[in-house]
Amino acid sequence: xxxxxxxxxxxxxxxxxxxxxxxxxxxxxxxxxxxxxxxxxxxxxxxxxxxxxxxxxxxxxxxxxxxxxxxxxxxxxxxxxxxxxxxxxxxxxxxxxxxxxxxxxxxxxxxxxxxxxxxxxxxxxxxxxxxxxxxxxxxxxxxxxxxxxxxxxxxxxxxxxxxxxxxxxxxxxxxxxxxxxxxxxxxxxxxxxxxxxxxxxxxxxxxxxxxxxxxxxxxxxxxxxxxxxxxxxxxxxxxxxxxxxxxxxxxxxxxxxxxxxxxxxxxxxxxxxxxxxxxxxxxxxxxxxxxxxxxxxxxxxxxxxxxxxxxxxxxxxxxxxxxxxxxxxxxxxxxxxxxxxxxxxxxxxxxxxxxxxxxxxxxxxxxxxxxxxxxxxxxxxxxxxxxxxxxxxxxxxxxxxxxxxxxxxxxxxxxxxxxxxxxxxxxxxxxxxxxxxxxxxxxxxxxxxxxxxxxxxxxxxxxxxxxxxxxxxxxxxxxxxxxx
Numbered sequence: 001x002x003x004x005x006x007x008x009x010x011x012x013x014x015x016x017x018x019x020x021x022x023x024x025x026x027x028x029x030x031x032x033x034x035x036x037x038x039x040x041x042x043x044x045x046x047x048x049x050x051x052x053x054x055x056x057x058x059x060x061x062x063x064x065x066x067x068x069x070x071x072x073x074x075x076x077x078x079x080x081x082x083x084x085x086x087x088x089x090x091x092x093x094x095x096x097x098x099x100x101x102x103x104x105x106x107x108x109x110x111x112x113x114x115x116x117x118x119x120x121x122x123x124x125x126x127x128x129x130x131x132x133x134x135x136x137x138x139x140x141x142x143x144x145x146x147x148x149x150x151x152x153x154x155x156x157x158x159x160x161x162x163x164x165x166x167x168x169x170x171x172x173x174x175x176x177x178x179x180x181x182x183x184x185x186x187x188x189x190x191x192x193x194x195x196x197x198x199x200x201x202x203x204x205x206x207x208x209x210x211x212x213x214x215x216x217x218x219x220x221x222x223x224x225x226x227x228x229x230x231x232x233x234x235x236x237x238x239x240x241x242x243x244x245x246x247x248x249x250x251x252x253x254x255x256x257x258x259x260x261x262x263x264x265x266x267x268x269x270x271x272x273x274x275x276x277x278x279x280x281x282x283x284x285x286x287x288x289x290x291x292x293x294x295x296x297x298x299x300x301x302x303x304x305x306x307x308x309x310x311x312x313x314x315x316x317x318x319x320x321x322x323x324x325x326x327x328x329x330x331x332x333x334x335x336x337x338x339x340x341x342x343x344x345x346x347x348x349x350x351x352x353x354x355x356x357x358x359x360x361x362x363x364x365x366x367x368x369x370x371x372x373x374x375x376x377x378x379x380x381x382x383x384x385x386x387x388x389x390x391x392x393x394x395x396x397x398x399x400x401x402x403x404x405x406x407x408x409x410x411x412x413x414x415x416x417x418x419x420x421x422x423x424x425x426x427x428x429x430x431x432x433x434x435x436x437x438x439x440x441x442x443x444x445x446x447x448x449x450x451x452x453x454x455x456x457x458x459x460x461x462x463x464x465x466x467x468x469x470x471x472x473x474x475x476x477x478x479x480x481x482x483x484x
Contacts, residue, residue: 012068026119161257288394406431
């Protein structure tokens with residue numbers, strides 16, 4: 001799912017928090033220099049109230065005057081002038097406040113002026129170092145993997161434009177040239193990875209966050225590739241001169257480089273929504289990891305006694321936008337489970353073979369078919385039915401490779417069998433639970449229905465839907481309904 005970037009004050013929340021910290025420390029330091037003691041919040045009302053006002057005034061100035069607009073592009077001199085203007089505005093606001101309140105005459109002017117001086121110096125230094133840190137970090141790797149679809153005559157200028165204007169957002173991983181066959185060559189230091197004809201096949205197998213399409217006017221627009229990318233759920237940016245209206249997709253105007261583009265995506269999330277979802281994941285991940293540690297004390301020995309070997313099982317899965325990651329579980333199968341998978345394929349209940357699921361899996365620890373034909377289950381089946389095996393996935397949630405709620409984690413060999421429209425489910429982080437799981441995951445054997453539920457989740461996503469799915473998951477686990 002596309003994360004739409006904020007364009008207001010919230011976009012620079014890191015700078016704002018650092019700025020508020022600077023002015024707070026400056027006030028404390030100024031008070032200490034003047035009075036040779038630290039300020040007492042409880043005993044000194046006039047200074048306490050003044051400090052609260054100064055913090056509030058700083059925040060208001062930042063928002064109203066858009067202090068951090070273009071902050072990463074400002075040089076040393078422009079940054080100095082910006083800090084100086086901000087200090088003057090805050091000093092004037094604080095002076096007016098102290099003139100208005102009754103006990104303002106008891107406030108030391110030395111503290112007021114010294115606060116401004118210390119704040120100005122500290123804020124300037126912090127901004128310069130933080131900008132250098134961000135630029136260095138983003139230069140090493142942008143926030144998002146971007147592939148550029150363009151024509152050979154403007155390819156270099158498109159790359160340079162994105163680098164100049166969006167260096168902190170994109171890591172340009174490759175170029176797809178539409179008018180000639182150039183794979184293996186480089187343009188502006190970026191490899192040409194495919195031609196227009198085989199671009200969809202290339203993108204299917206690689207980690208791609210977003211694609212920018214910008215071809216020169218005299219060249220044919222790659223309409224087929226555009227439609228294939230949308231079918232895969234890829235976020236596509238198109239130069240406004242090439243507007244294409246597509247039903248079932250959300251579109252909005254953005255800037256990439258110095259181009260105005262139409263961005264098309266199945267759905268998008270704002271910075272605030274993404275922050276809320278991540279905070280929920282962190283809180284849930286912390287609680288889940290604690291519970292996993294407690295469960296390990298009881299479940300671990302039983303697993304090891306029943307089947308000597310590692311307590312935890314790790315497996316490569318496909319994450320957001322095709323990025324592989326290691327997913328963890330309590331081991332519920334015997335050590336030779338993968339080797340025995342081929343001999344059991346004929347019993348697979350999934351109709352088209354794109355997923356593997358058995359009614360009774362003899363690879364699960366403790367599962368046996370007795371001489372009289374009866375089926376006996378053991379500890380492995382118990383921890384799978386109660387979903388205890390999935391608790392280690394809370395570590396994946398905490399480290400950001402998974403979310404509490406998302407799509408089903410995909411196996412690499414399953415991905416190789418996916419058609420284009422199946423790949424849309426890669427566009428968000430996989431989840432411990434999701435739309436498929438709360439819709440009766442043990443009863444659904446139609447792979448297309450599973451994909452439909454996952455894509456429906458992506459298209460209709462909001463925080464409320466996540467809360468609803470989490471609530472249904474808890475009920476399903478307590479009832480042992482639909483567990484795998």
